[in-house]
Amino acid sequence: MTTLLIAEHDNARLAEATARALTAALEIGGGIHVLVAGRDCAGAAGAAAKLAGVARVLVADDERLAHPLAEPLAALIVAMAGPYDALVAPATTFGKNVMPRVAALLDVAQVSDITAVVAPDTFVRPIYAGNAIETVQSTDAKTVVTVRASAFKPAADGGSAPVEAVGAGAATGEASAFVSAEIPELERPELTSARVIVSGGRAFESAERFRACLEPLADKLGAAIGASRAAVDAGYAANDLQVGQTGKVVAPELYIACGISGAIQHLAGMKDSRVIVAINKDPEAPIFQIADYGLVGDVFELLPELEKAL
Amino acid sequence: MKILVPVKRVIDFNVKVRVKPDGSGVDLANVKMAMNPFDEIAVEEALRLKEAGKAGEVVVVSIGGPEAVETIRTGLAMGADRGILVKTGQPPEPLAVAKALKAVVERESPELVILGKQAIDDDCNQTGQMLAALLGWPQGTFASKLVLEDGAAVVTREIDGGLETVRLALPAVVTTDLRLNEPRYASLPNIMRSKKKPVDEIDAAGLGVDMAPRLKVLKVEAPPARRAGIRVATPAELVDKLKNEAGVL
Ligand SMILES: Cc1cc2nc3c(=O)[nH]c(=O)nc-3n(C[C@H](O)[C@H](O)[C@H](O)COP(=O)(O)OP(=O)(O)OC[C@H]3O[C@@H](n4cnc5c(N)ncnc54)[C@H](O)[C@@H]3O)c2cc1C
Ligand SMILES: Nc1ncnc2c1ncn2[C@@H]1O[C@H](COP(=O)(O)O)[C@@H](O)[C@H]1O
Numbered sequence: 019m020t021t022l023l024i025a026e027h028d029n030a031r032l033a034e035a036t037a038r039a040l041t042a043a044l045e046i047g048g049g050i051h052v053l054v055a056g057r058d059c060a061g062a063a064g065a066a067a068k069l070a071g072v073a074r075v076l077v078a079d080d081e082r083l084a085h086p087l088a089e090p091l092a093a094l095i096v097a098m099a100g101p102y103d104a105l106v107a108p109a110t111t112f113g114k115n116v117m118p119r120v121a122a123l124l125d126v127a128q129v130s131d132i133t134a135v136v137a138p139d140t141f142v143r144p145i146y147a148g149n150a151i152e153t154v155q156s157t158d159a160k161t162v163v164t165v166r167a168s169a170f171k172p173a174a175d176g177g178s179a180p181v182e183a184v185g186a187g188a189a190t191g192e193a194s195a196f197v198s199a200e201i202p203e204l205e206r207p208e209l210t211s212a213r214v215i216v217s218g219g220r221a222f223e224s225a226e227r228f229r230a231c232l233e234p235l236a237d238k239l240g241a242a243i244g245a246s247r248a249a250v251d252a253g254y255a256a257n258d259l260q261v262g263q264t265g266k267v268v269a270p271e272l273y274i275a276c277g278i279s280g281a282i283q284h285l286a287g288m289k290d291s292r293v294i295v296a297i298n299k300d301p302e303a304p305i306f307q308i309a310d311y312g313l314v315g316d317v318f319e320l321l322p323e324l325e326k327a328l
Numbered sequence: 329m330k331i332l333v334p335v336k337r338v339i340d341f342n343v344k345v346r347v348k349p350d351g352s353g354v355d356l357a358n359v360k361m362a363m364n365p366f367d368e369i370a371v372e373e374a375l376r377l378k379e380a381g382k383a384g385e386v387v388v389v390s391i392g393g394p395e396a397v398e399t400i401r402t403g404l405a406m407g408a409d410r411g412i413l414v415k416t417g418q419p420p421e422p423l424a425v426a427k428a429l430k431a432v433v434e435r436e437s438p439e440l441v442i443l444g445k446q447a448i449d450d451d452c453n454q455t456g457q458m459l460a461a462l463l464g465w466p467q468g469t470f471a472s473k474l475v476l477e478d479g480a481a482v483v484t485r486e487i488d489g490g491l492e493t494v495r496l497a498l499p500a501v502v503t504t505d506l507r508l509n510e511p512r513y514a515s516l517p518n519i520m521r522s523k524k525k526p527v528d529e530i531d532a533a534g535l536g537v538d539m540a541p542r543l544k545v546l547k548v549e550a551p552p553a554r555r556a557g558i559r560v561a562t563p564a565e566l567v568d569k570l571k572n573e574a575g576v577l
Contacts, residue, residue: 087494088457088467111487115469118422118457127423127542130452140546145451149345150354153546193500194466197482197493210488214576239577247506257472257486257507264366264446264506266488272576283341289554293574295566310557310574313566324563328577 019048019138023072024095024107024116026086027054027062034211035108037172039165040069043106044173045135046161049073052179053098055091055186057084063181070176080186085199086112089191092119097188099124099160104138109164110210117164126158131267133169147263147286167210168269168290202256209259212242214272217261217288220248221277221299221317228254231321232276238328244268244288246278262287277317280305297321329476329498330385331374332438333408334429335367337392337399338449351547361395363402366444368511369504373474374442375407376509382476385409387436391420391428397527404522405514411527412436416539420532422450424539426458431535433463438499440481445470445503456503466496472507 023043026033036052043050050071054063055078063077076098082090095116099105105120107113109131121128133151134142140155141163209215216236222228228249236243245255247262261268263286273291278284280296280303288294289308296309299316306312313320339345340360348355363371377383388403389412390396400411414428433441443456460467468474468483472491475482481496486505496502514522532539560566570577 085492088460088469092461111470111485114453115457115467118454119461119467121454122423122426122458122461125423127421128452128454128458129543130454143451144551145548146339146345146354146449147451148551150347150548151551152548155544155546156542157544158542191466193497194468195495197495199487199489199493200491201489251507256490257505258488258490263448263451272570272574282344293570293576294554294557295570306559307556308554311566311569312557312559313561313563314559320563324566327564327567 019103020101021046021048021050021104021106022098022102023050023052024105024113025052025054025062025066026108026110026112027056027059029056029059030061032062032065033110034172035110035167036066037069038167038170039106039108040071040173041170042132042135042165044071046104046106046138048103051076053078053095055083055094057081067179067181068175068177070174072177072179075179075181076184077181078184078186078189080189082189083186085196086116087191087194087196088116088119089194090189091116092123093191094186094189095120096123098184102160104161104163106163106165108167110167113164117162121162124160124162126160126162127156128162128164129154129156130164131166132163133166147282148289149282166267168267206236207240207242209242209244209261209266209268212270214239214241215244215268215270216241216274216276217244217246217278218249218255218276219246219278220252222249222254225254231317235321235325238325246284275305276321278305279303280308329383329440330387330436330438331377331383332433332436332441333367333370333374333386333388333403334441334443334455335371335388335390335399335403336364336447337361337390337396338364338447341365341448347548347550351549353548363399364444364447366446366504369506369508370442370444371403371406371408372509372511373504377476387412387438389414389429389432391416391425391532400527401522404525405519406512407518410525413527413529414532414535415529416532418541420539421541421543422452422454423458423542425455426462427537428532428535428539429459430462431537440498441501443501443503445505456501460501466500468494468496468500468502470505471502472505474502474508
């Protein structure tokens with residue numbers, strides 16, 4: 019069997035989620051080809067070729083693929099899908115956008131957000147915000163899966179796969195056009211790959227206080243900053259910092275939840291963290307039921323003290 | 329312009345889900361059900377477009393058992409004009425839903441379909457993208473802003489690194505993210521009025537689409553339990569524990 023892994027990248031670099039999805043693809047088995055579709059994407063293709071376990075890197079370099087729009091990308095993947103038994107991508111907003119479109123065009127089901135591979139056609143995935151875990155088997159001729167990156171370690175470097183150009187003629191999709199993107203420059207580690215995350219909730223009362231309390235702590239810990247939906251909705255934090263069922267799923271070594279109550283939708287995104295700390299003034303807050311270490315009190319007093327104690 | 333809004337009946341987001349002891353699924357008996365929260369956002373967006381004079385009719389559609397009509401009524405009470413229930417036996421998978429929706433789109437000819445980005449029961453996040461694929465329409469997923477202008481939908485999307493804006497020629501499919509709007513509550517007069525609004529019922533079999541499941545659910549289990557740890561009294565004690573007990577600092 020052969021698997022096509024769809025790389026997520028920004029043309030220059032490969033997203034770490036790609037290396038994590040590769041680990042899942044290796045568990046599915048067979049030879050693995052990586053598709054790097056983009057514009058001037060030699061940097062990303064080179065990085066993909068270095069990943070251990072990759073047999074071939076296929077590069078589709080075309081103006082129409084400069085931005086990862088679902089329409090041309092899905093059309094290209096479907097045109098290439100013939101020889102492959104499995105099509106795999108990370109369950110990031112990139113993979114979630116394009117892969118269901120691919121699956122429908124191939125008339126097969128998609129298995130979303132897998133956390134384990136049981137057999138090449140059988141996968142484990144969380145449902146109901148992680149309150150139930152289902153094992154599903156695909157009965158289709160091809161499997162299309164998206165991979166929960168936090169559930170798989172990134173594949174190591176050490177490979178040297180050949181890089182080949184493939185035609186991008188199939189990548190059509192005139193009905194959609196890229197207009198603009200606002201991608202702020204990251205000042206600290208990315209949420210989904212950070213070893214430590216400091217996360218803030220509604221308790222912070224303003225964007226200024228959110229930053230003033232959490233940034234010094236995050237700086238000292240070399241941590242990423244996360245947020246609850248309430249904090250994002252209130253404008254304290256950017257949307258891409260939301261952790262949870264409908265935001266990012268993270269599993270760092272250490273997750274420090276500050277002024278977050280612990281709604282199931284939030285827990286869905288962080289309860290697989292190795293060590294969880296909760297800081298909350300309400301001793302009954304549900305977050306304490308899953309925290310390894312709980313500290314009851316006011317975040318505005320405790321966080322500066324914590325920063326000093328580090 | 330007509331807008332079609334697919335709405336799914338799901339377990340209420342506040343309910344604590346229990347897995348059935350025989351591992352066949354989750355217990356839905358006597359559990360509070362509601363419209364999928366992302367679909368409320370989709371209905372709200374369609375109503376706002378109508379109120380702004382950008383859309384004519386708002387039609388809500390649900391695919392499911394006879395009880396899904398309650399969800400359609402919720403949409404009508406919010407202000408949608410009419411409803412369509414596509415009746416099925418077993419709960420359909422996203423691909424089957426997308427196929428049924430495609431058949432409804434062919435009958436209704438909407439210029440815009442607004443779905444939720446994700447149903448909070450199956451957490452699939454597939455149906456809108458699949459529908460767009462089957463129709464050959466462009467898609468704007470995870471929308472936090474939607475503007476209609478000159479035969480196009482300009483959609484701002486919540487993506488992992490920030491925001492992206494795309495321009496889609498109509499007809500198009502859009503899926504909603506949480507920040508798109510805050511859905512209204514149905515007012516009492518609207519609830520009363522909604523009772524008289526028409527709901528068409530169609531048998532899925534009559535649509536001539538293949539709704540057969542493609543996935544076999546082998547088992548459903550409760551997640552591994554995570555237990556409460558200990559309370560610490562001070563930040564200094566916390567740092568000590570993280571260093572010397574948990575070994576994460
Ligand atoms: C469809 C849907 C999807 C959702 N998806 C997500 C998601 O992906 N991620 C997510 O996070 N949520 C999500 N939610 C929202 C979720 O249900 C909760 O509303 C949200 O997580 C609450 O955020 P919070 O804990 O910051 O706020 P609250 O629940 O208001 O909690 C604030 C906490 O701060 C504490 N506090 C207040 N002041 C202080 C202080 N000075 N010092 C210390 N503690 C203080 C309070 O005791 C309280 O426990 C979703 C909801 C729905 C319906
Ligand atoms: N049975 C259904 N009936 C109507 N709409 C549905 C149904 N299932 C899914 N949808 C729509 O598709 C969206 C995404 O669902 P899913 O792909 O299952 O996560 C939902 O928010 C609904 O708008």
